[in-house]
């Protein structure tokens with residue numbers, strides 16, 4: 001660990017509970033957020049945990065940032081209750097329906113000039129699943145993109161990660177500040193302690209609008225997105241398959257199915 | 265015909281099958297132009313032409329593997345500015361999705377990820393929410409940048425010799441450097457995200473030995489890739505590289521054989537679009553049966569060895 005205190009920002013997203021069934025809204029083809037409980041994107045919890053581990057190994061402060069509707073404040077406090085120190089909530093009606101391009105713009109504008117040493121994301125959100133916002137934020141802030149980390153090491157002004165790849169991992173180095181995203185194998189997120197839950201209720205939460213950030217409403221929101229959904233439909237239900245109970249004959253029946261379907 | 269740019273994924277000249285699929289997808293929309301980067305790139309143009317590429321832009325510079333994502337974005341941006349293609353297709357891998365994201369910014373273009381189909385008017389089909397909902401969308405600004413899932417279309421052969429163009433790109437000094445590459449030993453089995461058949465095991469397989477003795481032999485007889493649920497990779501029974509699901513690989517094989525897997529929503533997210541699903545599970549209520557074309561309610565310790573022996577006997 002370096003001698004100086006680290007300032008870390010963790011960007012989180014409030015999403016519908018991934019265990020619940022998700023639906024799109026017919027009115028505007030966006031996610032129906034009322035249809036499911038709202039939770040912190042599970043993959044962001046690994047980002048919060050990693051940030052806390054880094055500052056606990058030395059010294060520093062962890063700030064939670066989220067762009068989202070009024071209710072997202074609950075998720076920010078939930079993340080703070082893991083042990084973080086402060087929150088930034090960017091909320092503005094105009095943001096509804098924004099694409100990744102606009103979301104990354106809002107996050108970057110909120111982060112610039114704040115001197116964070118590390119900006120940490122989860123590897124993707126469980127609802128949109130695009131996995132592009134961390135890379136876009138790195139590009140916009142012109143910072144090293146250190147994404148898909150399964151291990152993170154910070155030492156005096158330098159960062160080393162193990163970047164998960166299709167075949168194993170790459171060791172990658174960069175300087176600080178940097179933008180990091182972490183995969184779920186990196187750690188085991190902690191449960192909030194009672195003390196931290198109480199502290200989170202009083203933690204400072206900065207609430208900012210697009211005007212506060214100097215972002216024009218015309219560059220965000222569904223109407224200004226660079227891609228648009230034109231239609232959606234439920235996947236046609238699969239006709240019920242055959243189900244047999246193994247009475248010693250199960251493998252033979254399965255074999256027959258595979259033969260008929262020409263797999264063997 | 266208008267050019268459609270395709271980012272080819274390759275390692276030391278070995279082209280990934282998804283890249284050839286993307287050339288076939290590009291041909292539905294326009295004239296496929298391949299961009300192939302990194303060491304080995306210069307040995308691929310024959311194969312790419314054969315699979316429908318009309319032109320191949322090549323740069324074998326090491327920089328593409330020594331830094332994360334940025335050099336690839338720089339190269340693609342320069343080709344896009346020169347050619348003004350009608351669309352850019354990249355594979356839906358972690359790396360290439362990040363390339364797509366950054367490309368959207370350098371080209372002021374909309375990006376759509378995880379397409380399963382693209383039509384001639386550039387409408388994109390996606391399966392979202394783990395395959396439960398089918399969405400049609402379109403990029404409305406700039407050059408559409410689309411990431412395409414593996415196994416969405418069959419590669420097409422019979423193409424002619426492609427025109428090869430050496431790409432000269434000026435790169436800025438990078439901010440990341442790859443200092444070491446660690447690969448898990450190659451198994452000789454087909455690549456998980458590209459395999460036609462996947463034999464997958466979960467918590468019910470119960471141990472590392474279970475994978476070795478029950479799952480792998482069956483996979484090898486079928487010429488299949490091995491997959492695993494998160495419960496199995498978390499337990500250390502099988503490496504994470506083989507995890508199927510939301511935080512693992514997304515697969516769309518002809519046949520997915522799931523044994524000892526309950527079918528949690530996060531697992532289904534990675535395999536729901538498989539053409540045929542076969543299940544072995546001792547719990548008749550396991551949600552995975554909802555997806556099964558054929559399901560056996562039974563103990564995998566009985567069913568799998570018997571099935572393996574039967575298939576072996578047929579050969």
Ligand SMILES: Cc1cc2nc3c(=O)[nH]c(=O)nc-3n(C[C@H](O)[C@H](O)[C@H](O)COP(=O)(O)OP(=O)(O)OC[C@H]3O[C@@H](n4cnc5c(N)ncnc54)[C@H](O)[C@@H]3O)c2cc1C
Pocket residue numbers: 042043465466467468469492493494495496507508509510511512513523524525526527528529530531534544545546547550562563564565
């Ligand atoms: C953010 C997040 C991301 C996730 N990402 C993924 C992911 O990418 N992939 C993934 O798979 N999961 C993922 N999960 C985990 C997922 O929720 C489930 O916990 C996991 O898929 C369960 O694995 P399983 O089906 O093997 O185990 P279980 O749910 O425990 O099911 C085991 C099944 O095996 C059967 N069984 C047991 N013994 C036998 C036997 N002898 N013979 C036959 N059947 C037997 C049981 O009946 C049961 O149905 C994720 C979870 C979260 C929160």
